[in-house]
Amino acid sequence: MKVAFTTQDMQHVDAHFGWAKNIAIYDISPEGRQFAEVIQFDGDLKEDGNEDKLTAKVDAIRDCAILYVSAIGGSAAARVVAAKVHPVKVTQPEPINALLDKLQTVLQGAPPPWLRKAMMKGKARCFDFEEEEMPS
Secondary structure, three states: OEEEEEEOOOOEEOOEOOOOOEEEEEEEEOOEEEEEEEEEOOOOOOOOOOOHHHHHHHHHHOOOOEEEEOEOOHHHHHHHHHOOOEEEEOOOOEEHHHHHHHHHHHHHOOOOHHHHHHHOOOOOOOOOOOOOOOOO
């Protein structure tokens, strides 16, 4: 599963979603994790009300299951959720590696329902129903 982190310094979740210069993306599973990519953004990112900047950011995280942010505005949160990405707000800057450690530990145990749902992102749902014959 892919997880995104808004970051200014590439070490901590320390950026507001709309203002983030970087979004670091990692692949994570119960067995391990790997840095996938960083997506960088330029321009006047602090301009409030500039909805155009959000489109590129939402597109950048579209295949992620979880997005960690220090803050996110209402319309941005709605767009993230509509893209089927679960936003998680951290209350103070936290090291990305510490968050990855915590998430990996949870994945190794019994993840809560919201996380199990996030883990299924991009996977086809498979139902194993026995075929029933229709009465004629």
